[in-house]
Amino acid sequence: MAQNPSRPHGARRSDDRASARPGSRSPGHRGHRPAQDGDARPKRRWTSDDREHREQRSQGASRRPNWIPPEERKRDDRRGPVFRTRGGAQGGRDHQRDDRVHRGERPRGFDRARDEHQGRARFGAERDERRGERRFDRDDRRFDRDDRPQQRRFADRGGDRRFDRDDRPRRSFDERGGDRRPERDDRPRRGFDDRAPRGERRFDRDERPQRGFRDRDERGGDRRPEREDRPRRGFDDRAPRGERRFDRDERPQRGFRDRDDRAGDRRPQREERPRRSFDDRPQRRDSTYYPSTDAKPFAPKEDVVLDRLDATATSAADVEGVSFADLGLGAGIAGALKSMGAPSPFPIQAATIPDVIAGRDVLGRGRTGSGKTIAFGAPIVELLLRNRPERRELGRPPRALILAPTRELAQQINHTVMGLGRAVGIFTTVIVGGVKQDSQVESLRRGVDILIGTPGRIEDLVEQRKLNLGAVEIAVVDEADHMCELGFLEPVQRILRQTRPGSQKLLFSATLDAEVQTIVREFLPEPAVHEVAGEEQSTSTIDHQVLVVDRYDKDAVLEQIVANPGRIIVFTRTRAYAERLAEQFSDAGIAAVSLHGDLTQAKRNRSLEKLKRGKVDVLVATDVAARGIHIDDVALVVQADPPDEYKTYLHRAGRTGRAGNAGRVVTVIAPARRKRTQQLLDRAEIEAPMIPAVPGDDLLDTLTTAPTAEPAAE
């Protein structure tokens, strides 16, 4: 989901750039480097020397995964020597110490390179130079690495790369603002009458044996609908789903779910709820068709697009001329928003803010990059402000809580909300794992108004009685559908149960679907449901392609892809592969870092920071970075492994093309995967050509350069 529409950062960044100086500004800082223009050089890629150090550094730290997917095993063998070297007798602490030393001695010119890179030079002529350098590196390394065939091929190809990046003007901030409104009011809005009465779906949850989460643990099992021996799925659950299949085509665009049977497993709906239906598909009506016996034919092996939530749609037109003040936000907050680069509300914000301020429970769905963080962050600050106690007491318990699925996302949300709160004297803090508790406990002790964090550490502190959630009046679950998946659901429930009884709850996600119903049922008695009109994929500013690549060519193709200019995020299915790819790219002279759960939090932060600051252009990540993380100007998202479910596709893809900017997504698949991928795309309602590719294809060199067509609606 999209926290910060890129404007806040974008706006500021260009200013910073103008005065950008290498290193720290304060002479006392250890990173201080006086500005001297003598050594100005374009951004450089890692030299073989840097790489060597890097390799050494990683030796001690890198953990050999105990499980490697079959398709990767082969590769590992091929790279045997590399792994052996690392895993060998010299791995270990020595190298970790080494690590620290080398880290201090960042390659000279690195910072400068970054600054230039971030500055106007980013898409400028220096690129060519940088390219040259990169190629050079590559050639360079050929000597010591001729054991890697694909590299050779690649190096030879360097010459014909194009550098037409320059003609793509960097978007100015204001342009972006304009861009931002992807909305089209001409889109047939969903009529209320379309909605099948909820009453039809009678699922009596209660008689359903409580599903063991253990089962779910082997997700594999669960996901494999083909098992018809599953006793636990209620037929009733399945029926609608099966039915849905027939109408898939005419289904209005966004499906929310592809989590195959997960859906079914998740307790669907209780009809006793007067609440609005979760489904608005007209076909639903016929749901008298309850093929209670035909579990098998449906074998929802593909996705079950979970019921859509029945929502009130807000379009850009509805928001025209509306200001944050109109929505009920005070001048202080509106001012803060403005200074953060959000002068006027986005549709999702306009839709949810009034309801949140009115104290209602809210379900909000807005596509990636549409500004959801502010949609809940701003009204929360407003509410707390309105009922502010006479004085801020030391150690006052938090009155608002925001839950996020990853630490990075929690940090990011905090960044935004803190910006809003600070303007009016509302304090926030982040409570996440992976770092010491001390400072967190300390800020709690001082007293905080809004708590933002991940479930684990929050529960931890609660158990230690260092955190009391009893005063929480508003709780938000960001990426709510994800937070309702196995492993997250229960902690989230436990946490929400500790909030003040009757406290207000908000659920947000770009792919909000009925997966959240368990939470909704328990915590949101009568929620307002909001979404934004005109968000079907066809209006997206993201261009999608699928590259069909032979397994043996995959790494070479990926390497060629990431050699493109511009910021690139590569997603992998496993941590090990993320690590390996990042290394491969680095070895090839393309500065890349990894981001996944096997890294220490410090490294995770560092990796993300490096990408944000332009120290590297390539981030290889697992799905830890799939949701919510905002990075400016990601030119390309590469899916080195196709996602399992369409929601994951949408979230990964959403790292680019934020706030109406153009973006591109390239998914690399094996030939055998075509059919499955097509199904997934269909579910996501994304149209993407399937293009066979082999290393060396020109196509692979222009993935970030060929401008993406903007949809007419923009």
Next chain:
DNA sequence: AAAAAAC
């Protein structure tokens, strides 16, 4: 089967 989330 993977990934994320506490120590």
